[in-house]
Amino acid sequence: MPAKFDAKTFNPVAFGKYVDAIPRVRMNALITSRALSPNEEIRTAFNGEQTGKFFAVLPFFGRLDGAPQNYDGATDIEPGSTTTYERGVVVTGRARAWTEKDFSHDVTGGVDFMGNVARQTADYWQDVDQDTLLAVLQGIFAMNTAKNQPFVDNHTYDITGGTDDAALVGPTTLNTATQKACGDNKGSFSLVVMHSVVATRLENLNVLEFLKFTDSNGIQRNLTLADWNGRTVLIDDGMPCVEVPETTDGAGDGYTAYTTYVLGDGAIDYENVGVKEPYEMGRDPRKNGGEDTLYTRQRKVFAPFGISFTKAQVASFSPTDEELKLGKNWALVSEGTGAAAKVIPHKAIPIARIISKG
Secondary structure (H helix, E strand, O other), X not given: OOOOOOOOOOOHHHHHHHHHHOOOOOOOOOOOOOOXXXXXXXXXXXXXXXXXXXXXXXXXXXXXXXXXXXXXXXXXXXXXXXXXXXXXXXXXXXXXXXXXXXXXXXXXXXXXXXXXXXXXXXXXXXXXXXXXXXXXXHHHXXXXXXXXXXXXXXXXXXXXXXXXXXXXXXXXXXXXXXXXXXXXXXXXXOEEXXXXXXXXXXXXXXXXXXXXXXXXXXXXEEEEEEEEOOEEEEEOOOOOEEEEOOOOOOOOOOEEEEEEEEEOOOOEEEEEOOXXXXXXXXXXXXXXXXXXXEEEXXXXXXXXXXXXXXXXXXXXXXXXXXXXXXXXXXXXXXXXXXXHOEEOXXXXXXXXXXXXXX
């Protein structure tokens, strides 16, 4: 029997399963992509045994390095050791509630307004998650200290300064961008998320190849997934696009700058660390003649691989999206502090962006 939307009979567990089962309408390609990967260490850091934690510093193990000694029977073998870096991860908490009046139900002949809220809850939270993740990506590309700048500079391929077609994505753009970011490690990239304007240009150039499937009648059809230079392409108009105004001296025309993100599998560690009551109903029989309110809450971690949250400017136990966008709240994973700090090689981080006019 379906759970009633009433403070006495509401079953939050059943409601959560109901929400998860409802088909999601919006694309939100970034949040549902292979770029997000679960992380057991993060899950353990924020489990119920460590109540109250919103920030954790986790070890991030470096790779073996150092030059080998000559093995000639006379040279001592001097041992080295691995480097253990430190990585800060933070939980973002979000909450939202919706209220529907009994009178609305009565004057519309029994329309289930709260049921309509329930059907849209999953889409709503997926939108919120994508906004949070985009804020994280904006923040890491806003880092501007000396040790972090090489990541920002090399992992950004901005072609908006080019003239005509040179400012637009083309057949070689992706290959150049990934090589600029990670050099011989460019094969670590597997996913591209772009605005439909950018995708349409590539389609017109016959650069995108849409994946196909054969239905039960033997008819071949295109999927919504495409391929670009061996990378899976997701098309989502939620990707950033910024209007750049014409210069005051008239030397430069206005244009729209589109950001395309290029990511590797598992580029973002993701965990839903949970809350005590993710869904809860409240009823006030007095206000407005009676009304029900659905309260929803969540706490999640979005941690870019190889990049640490510093909490340099966070006012509460959960960073806002605006705080996530601050470059000072992010830094490459490092060992030590100050000028002596050793950061991980930026080539190891499979996160890059292309900025183009289309």
